[in-house]
Amino acid sequence: MEPAIAARRTRPQSGALVEAIGITKLFGSFKANDAIDLTIRPGEIHALLGENGAGKSTLVKILYGSLQPTEGEIRWKGQPVRIPSPSAARKLGIGMVFQHFSLFDALTVTENIALALADRTNLAALAREIEEVSREFGLPLNPASRIVDLSVGERQRVEIVRCLLQDPELLIMDEPTSVLTPQEADDLFVTLDRLTARGCAVLYISHRLEEVKQICHHATILRLGKVVAECDPQQETAAQLASLMVGADVHVLSADTPPPSTMRTRLKVQGLSMPEPHPFAVALKDISLDVRAGEIVGIAGIAGNGQGELFDALSGERLAAREDVVTIDGKPAGRFGVTRRRRMGAAFVPEERNGHGAVPRLRLSDNVLLTRHATGDQLIRIGVIDFSGMRTLAERIGRSFDVRKSAVDPEAGSLSGGNLQKFIVGREIDRQPSVLVVSQPTWGVDAGAAAVIRQSLIDLARSGSAVLVISQDLDEIFEIADRVAVISRGHLTEPVPTRSLTREEIGLMMAGLGEGKKKGRAAMGQGEAAHAHRP
Amino acid sequence: MRIVLEKRQTPSRSLQYLSPVVAILLSLVTFFVIFLLAGIDPVRALYIYFVEPLTALWSIEDLLVKAVPIILIAIGLSFCYQSAVWNIGAEGQLAAGALAGAAIPILFPTLQGPAVITAMILMGIAGGMAYAAIPAILKIRFNANETLTTLMLVYVANLFLDYMARGPWRDPAGFNFPNSRPFDEGQMLPVIAGESIRLSIVFVLVAVVVAWFMTAKTMTGFKIRVLGQSPRAGSFGGFSRNKMVMLTFLISGGLAGLAGICEVMGPIGLLRTSVSPGYGFTAIIVAFLGRLHPFGILVAGLLLALSYMGGEGAQVAIGLSDQTTQVFQGMLLFYVLACDSFIYYRLRIVRQPALDAATVR
Incomplete structure (x- = not known):
């Protein structure tokens, strides 16, 4: 394991990069988000935890501009802003890596990235840029490979590089490790460390409490659309985090009796x-x-x-x-x-x-x-x-x-x-x-x-x-x-x-x-x- | 400000039933405007179209006669559409049924009586089924798109009917009119009420009740619904998509064939170059307007039959082209489909959020 990951993490003491203040989002009469406050500092990996339906996706969509809040405001470096669309979010410096990739299988890495970045028309120059970024952040990637030949981990790297080429100050990642092997996940954590070392903030959505404990500096926990707790995940046990998420102690499974080994097939x-x-x-x-x-x-x-x-x-x-x-x-x-x-x-x-x-x-x-x-x-x-x-x-x-x-x-x-x-x-x-x-x-x-x-x-x-x-x-x-x-x-x-x-x-x-x-x-x-x- | 179409969390039940009503009203309003623009008194025209046919006993009878084939076909189509099989070739299956059934009195003019009538009906059903089996097999075996094959087969059937009526089956004593010999009473469906209401109206009632029972109460109806809504779940349930494609095609083809032979054995009384003014297509509108439900189809069938009656009346009274009826029917289908999308979606007007103020500050 990389020493960087094992090191004790402390939340950076800098001012806020993004603040969401009193965000409420109504769908009909249903409150998906209820007066949510969230502060993300530059250079931190901030975990957003919650069960399905807790309002994580809604909040993230609001930050990324694909939904508009019913109430509340978003501040970017202290300035109130309105984020009307994902492209506005990207201009502001917010990138997002989705759980489900949007890549064209038949195209190469460079071509896929060029499609997303309207201003990059010189493919050869872009390929060099991709190589540079992928080397810098530990995301080995051959710009000429076709997507169809890549593993899931590599495809995710394409998505990440695509975001990084736009110099984001906040990277939102939705369950990034759900499709990765443990080894691929470890590689990803190294990349995230390099990113945060340069002052980029990461909003990290995950169900995997162990890895949240491992890499995140700070965690905000949602339940039923509300913030129920903010904590330093390294100070809590996975069971404590889980019970904060579900609002009760999680039922511990009982499988004391081992299966009889002589049973028939x-x-x-x-x-x-x-x-x-x-x-x-x-x-x-x-x-x-x-x-x-x-x-x-x-x-x-x-x-x-x-x-x-x-x-x-x-x-x-x-x-x-x-x-x-x-x-x-x-x-x-x-x-x-x-x-x-x-x-x-x-x-x-x-x-x-x-x-x-x-x-x-x-x-x-x-x-x-x-x-x-x-x-x-x-x-x-x-x-x-x-x-x-x-x-x-x-x-x-x-x-x-x-x-x-x-x-x-x-x-x-x-x-x-x-x-x-x-x-x-x-x-x-x-x-x-x-x-x-x-x-x-x-x-x-x-x-x-x-x-x-x-x-x-x-x-x-x-x-x-x-x-x-x-x-x-x-x-x-x-x-x-x-x-x-x-x-x-x-x-x-x-x-x-x-x-x-x-x-x-x-x-x-x-x-x-x-x-x-x-x-x-x-x-x-x-x-x-x-x-x-x-x- | 912009208008967005937003998916509803659950489909609206009330709109499910309201949608056809709204569609009818919108069609009437549009008709009103069209008449107005054309310089025709819209109130009078609508009266002639939709009210006058209901003011005399003979025309009500005529309305029922026209509704019979439309409802029979639409009932059959509702099976197809519920299982997401897009058979739009009922017009051709109708012609095939008419041809098959009419073969008996044309080839054996002397045969008469209840046995012959029964045989003709069965032949009509079998003809429609056989003709519908063609696109079914093409779909099952070659995955051929049935919207194309069924529609193309309509032209094949109609041209074949035209050929038979002009050629081999033309009445030698018929002064060169492109018709077969007129059938005798013993080769036609008996009149059971009034002047012109024949046994076929009983077939309609039976078809409505049986269809309702099948879809609502039996395993077959359940399989049709499941396979229509999600084929993957259907195969997980152990239901065969191919069998269901064949079954629904046979049901709709059989009922279209029955409609065809009933036309020949009833109101028409002989085989002509054309035996239907587009009932097979009108039935598509009826099936959707009636929510693919047998009772709904019964009502919708009567309404569309009324539009045929009104079209004829308007032609005579104010010299409107008979194409007007087709315009009305097309408009109605358009509005039904448009209104149906609001069962699953809702319109929302999005104003700029109040956060605008924050940007300025």
Whole structure:
């Protein structure tokens, strides 16, 4: 680890670079931001923490000019300013690196950057400038590479360099490490240190409390649109920060009893290979895996390395070439579709909630029917739907998984991400499936809901089911998985006991065992697409 | 100050039902202005168009007769549109049904009676289904865009109908008119009320009730809705998109074919070079105006039939071109679609924020 990172951080004592004073933003009658005060000093990394829906995005959009506050004012170096648009923000000296990149795959690094900077017309000169900036800030980048050949980490560097070329005094970063390996994240932290050493301020949005503690000088914590605390994150424990965010002590997961090791295999995958379904997808290469009764197996990996393709092959949305490639409870299922596999006792929770796991414009009770129409719940009699049975089921799932909703049976799309996810996971666990395959169970879900979901997965496994969790979130894998395998460019490693690995070892495996580049659409993988337009 | 279209958090339920009403009112206002500009007394013209057809028993009967094919087709189309299959070729499927059904009395002029009538109806349905299966297969097998294929197939069917009526199936005793031989009573649908209301009106009522039951109560209707709204979720639910494409095409083709044969076996009574004044296209408007709901379609179908009646009346009374009806129908569809966007979006007028003052200070 770089010594610069380990060093004790103190907040610079300079005057404010940006002050947000009493920022309030109304959407209809909903207060997304409620009298928020925020002060960012030059040269500091300022963490903005909060659950989903706490108002972080709204506040950042106001600072970056894409939203206008209903009340309150913004001061830039002490002067009141109005920021009517992102381009005005950039002129002022505010740059932003989004969670979801906006790069053209077919163009080179230089071309992509030139598109964003209207005044740079000399591409050769720009390429030199890019090289210079990337050297200066520790962002190794070849200006002539095409985006499609770059790893996610490299794509993020392109975005950062693009911002740096405009000499920002404030850089806003939205969950920058959510797509990075631990090693890539460490490189990013070095860059951030060099930036702050030159007096640039960074507003850093993250869910990862450990890294906030590691690199941030100061933290502002939002809850329900209000500032609930400001603190020095290094003085707090991660648990203290988390409880400030959720407003209560976070439920600690209990998985005391280790899984019995002699249990039978309930889900078996043997030599699963599949060509890529379209040019931007990943081919699966000879994947083998077994999940035993009572255990949770985690599949770690960076977005877009074949997780979506693997999920489709397991759920039966894509059929394998031979029937013995996928075995559920000892019976070959490789040629069966999703309904047949459900009848065999398997259940599935896809990564994308809206439009895959649920139909947003249908009611919750209708969404119960989506996966439960053929699983022995007697919801269909001679083709006719039993609506009251569906509502009863939806009620039961809502109660046992604490789904908070605005009406008795609202449209799925009206629920917040966390509540919809609880509902979807609950819909499957309520069946007591013998095999559960779940992809990104807590992606973009607040800490409270995530705890509920993870606990329910553990409980399901301990009751004798086999649970396979595909997740990009290493913390999650370490928290709940008994064994872990890593997927990288369509290859899956042999699962090993989670406790036998360190984060660094997994990180190296995620990066393709040290191979620098990951082909394919890592940055624009299905993982991100699912979350790209959530407000 | 600027005007922005802002996405609503939840779609507006009230606008869902208000939108067609507003669209009708806006169409009437626009019509009023057009008449005014054209120097026609707008009050009188609108009266002739939309009120006069309702003042006499015979014209109400005629209205129902015209509404029958429109509603039948629109019911079928509502299945397609709910599953996001954009079949706009019902006009051609109607012609195919008319041709298939009319083959029996033309090729076997002596056959008569209830069995023949039943056979003709079944042939009509089968003809429409078969013709609709073509774009369905093209879509499933080659991913061909059905808006193009169905529309193009309309011209194929209409030209084939034209050819048959002028050529092989022309009545030798028909003084060279491009018509088939006129059918006998035993080859037509029986009149069940008034002068001209035939059995086909019962088909309409049955279709409305069955369609309502299917969409609202059965698994098939559920699958159609899910696949129409999010195909990915549909496949996750284990529903086959391809099967549903075929099914909805067969339903709408069958109902369009039924409408076609009912026209031939009823009001027209023989096969002509054209058996429909565009009912297949009007039904598209009716399906949307009726919110893709069978009962809504029933009402909307009557309204659009009224516009046909009014068009004829206005032609006679004030010498308006019959194209006026098409203008009205097109305008109505335009306004419905425009109003529908406000179900999901709202207009907001954004004034400069009060922070302007801060900049000055």
